[in-house]
Amino acid sequence: MTQRDERALRRQLERYTLRFNDAFWRFWDEQVAPVLPAAPVIVDVGPGPGLFLRDLSERLPDATLHGVDANEAMVENARAIDYAGPVPSLVLANVESSPLPYDDGSVDLLTMAAVLHGFDDPFSFLREQAARVLKPDGRMLLFDWFRQPMREYVERRLIEPGEPEETRYERALEQFRVHNKYTLDDWRWVFAESGMRIEAETSEPHPFARVWLLRPE
Numbered sequence: 001m002t003q004r005d006e007r008a009l010r011r012q013l014e015r016y017t018l019r020f021n022d023a024f025w026r027f028w029d030e031q032v033a034p035v036l037p038a039a040p041v042i043v044d045v046g047p048g049p050g051l052f053l054r055d056l057s058e059r060l061p062d063a064t065l066h067g068v069d070a071n072e073a074m075v076e077n078a079r080a081i082d083y084a085g086p087v088p089s090l091v092l093a094n095v096e097s098s099p100l101p102y103d104d105g106s107v108d109l110l111t112m113a114a115v116l117h118g119f120d121d122p123f124s125f126l127r128e129q130a131a132r133v134l135k136p137d138g139r140m141l142l143f144d145w146f147r148q149p150m151r152e153y154v155e156r157r158l159i160e161p162g163e164p165e166e167t168r169y170e171r172a173l174e175q176f177r178v179h180n181k182y183t184l185d186d187w188r189w190v191f192a193e194s195g196m197r198i199e200a201e202t203s204e205p206h207p208f209a210r211v212w213l214l215r216p217e
Contacts, residue, residue, distance in 0.1 A: 050078025
């Protein structure tokens, strides 16, 4: 594992509960769980170290879980952790440059957390990949960043865990450029242009992020 991979893995492990907190799971229970079948097929795109899949495994004992990630270190960590329920099938692949490795109309829920903002072409992924693998009544659960004032973003990042003190400021500036790509209106336009309808949304889990439940139109 490279030092860069090690740092990225540590950040995701330490920040997991900042994203998937009580507010997130409340949204899940109120908006997502009611639309899932008893034994859903769920694909997590960019599962990182696998903690979200681990929690889904505990909550959904009859689910079939999959994860696909472009980072080998993340996939290795996800394969090594303990799962209380179904063990996910994990694939090492870059879905920006290759198709999602799942059959057409086979997925009940496609999830992505803090991944889509990094894609050069989110339209093609949503319109051609997500819509292809989802069942006719399938949904997509998207957690992603939206644009913030620079001062608010940097000051919050300076007090969050997951980065050594000596590199925290530099990292905050670096991530500001990455995380502040889209406004909320930009995201809504991306969804509309990609044939995705917003069924529910919230910003409660994280002040700089939005969680959307989407459905192909």
